[in-house]
Amino acid sequence: MGGFCLADQENTLLRVDGVSLQFGGVKALSDVSFDVKKGELFSLIGPNGAGKTSMLNCISGRYRPTEGKIEWRGDNLLKHSINDRAKLGIGRTFQNLALFGHMSVLDNILVGRHHRLKNNFLTGMAYWVGGARREELAERRFVETIIDFLEIQHVRNEPAGTLSYGLRKRVELARAVAIDPELILLDEPMAGMNLEEKEDMARFIIALREEFAMTIMMIEHDMGVVVDLSDRVAVLDFGRVIAAGQPEEVLADEHVKKAYLGEEDEVLDALADEQEREIA
Numbered sequence: 001m002g003g004f005c006l007a008d009q010e011n012t013l014l015r016v017d018g019v020s021l022q023f024g025g026v027k028a029l030s031d032v033s034f035d036v037k038k039g040e041l042f043s044l045i046g047p048n049g050a051g052k053t054s055m056l057n058c059i060s061g062r063y064r065p066t067e068g069k070i071e072w073r074g075d076n077l078l079k080h081s082i083n084d085r086a087k088l089g090i091g092r093t094f095q096n097l098a099l100f101g102h103m104s105v106l107d108n109i110l111v112g113r114h115h116r117l118k119n120n121f122l123t124g125m126a127y128w129v130g131g132a133r134r135e136e137l138a139e140r141r142f143v144e145t146i147i148d149f150l151e152i153q154h155v156r157n158e159p160a161g162t163l164s165y166g167l168r169k170r171v172e173l174a175r176a177v178a179i180d181p182e183l184i185l186l187d188e189p190m191a192g193m194n195l196e197e198k199e200d201m202a203r204f205i206i207a208l209r210e211e212f213a214m215t216i217m218m219i220e221h222d223m224g225v226v227v228d229l230s231d232r233v234a235v236l237d238f239g240r241v242i243a244a245g246q247p248e249e250v251l252a253d254e255h256v257k258k259a260y261l262g263e264e265d266e267v268l269d270a271l272a273d274e275q276e277r278e279i280a
């Protein structure tokens with residue numbers, strides 16, 4: 001199965017169509033198709049090495065697909081550079097934290113915000129005339145809103161590298177939110193977190209949709225989180241989409257269960273838990 005059909009073209013924000021990606025002899029992605037609709041939370045799941053991060057990298061611009069199309073609001077996304085994709089409204093977080101450890105939390109977030117600013121000679125001149133200064137104050141206010149929203153006021157001046165893992169993940173999310181994206185790509189937002197940190201992160205992700213009206217595409221291994229938060233799910237295995245649809249029906253799919261055989265026990269346990277929940 002190469003993907004699933006587009007039920008509602010008008011609402012489609014991102015469209016991945018027949019994407020393949022090859023690294024030498026390794027085919028990381030084979031004919032992958034799916035769409036992400038405006039306002040939804042779409043999860044991409046699958047066993048280790050299935051191609052999830054590679055797919056996210058194709059969308060954010062880090063990798064260029066060997067074949068296939070990716071469209072953003074109906075336009076060819078692949079012609080745009082990484083920076084342009086951020087300006088178009090696509091933000092992301094990374095599986096392995098990518099913060100500047102020696103810089104303060106605030107400065108890390110401002111780095112994210114910088115992608116959205118028009119920083120050139122003319123705006124430099126305009127600064128002295130007053131217009132750009134007003135713009136800068138508005139920028140500051142926006143960043144403060146994010147700091148409040150993610151409840152990181154108490155560490156705003158701390159070097160990011162000194163924070164707990166859960167807080168660093170939150171600062172990374174803040175930096176991605178700072179570009180004010182329409183679509184935010186989250187690569188394993190809960191990885192390595194304890195239960196309390198996961199609950200906090202889930203609360204923030206829900207609020208991103210509801211309060212900031214963001215569309216979310218998430219890679220996540222925690223099946224409980226996937227079922228609780230996602231509107232739709234696609235499953236990759238060996239670079240191919242093997243199932244897609246509502247979370248509960250996808251996790252009950254025989255191909256999906258088979259794909260996860262041999263994965264860590266936690267994943268299998270989580271799948272079993274979901275099935276018990278479904279039966280109960």
Ligand SMILES: Nc1ncnc2c1ncn2[C@@H]1O[C@H](COP(=O)(O)OP(=O)(O)OP(=O)(O)O)[C@@H](O)[C@H]1O
Pocket residue numbers: 023026027028046047048049050051052053054055095
């Ligand atoms: N830059 C690269 N160079 C060569 N091979 C790569 C590169 N990036 C990914 N791959 C290969 O592509 C395949 C898919 O990897 P990818 O990281 O996308 O999987 P994943 O589903 O995100 O895995 P995980 O859940 O473990 O993060 C793997 O075989 C991986 O080794």
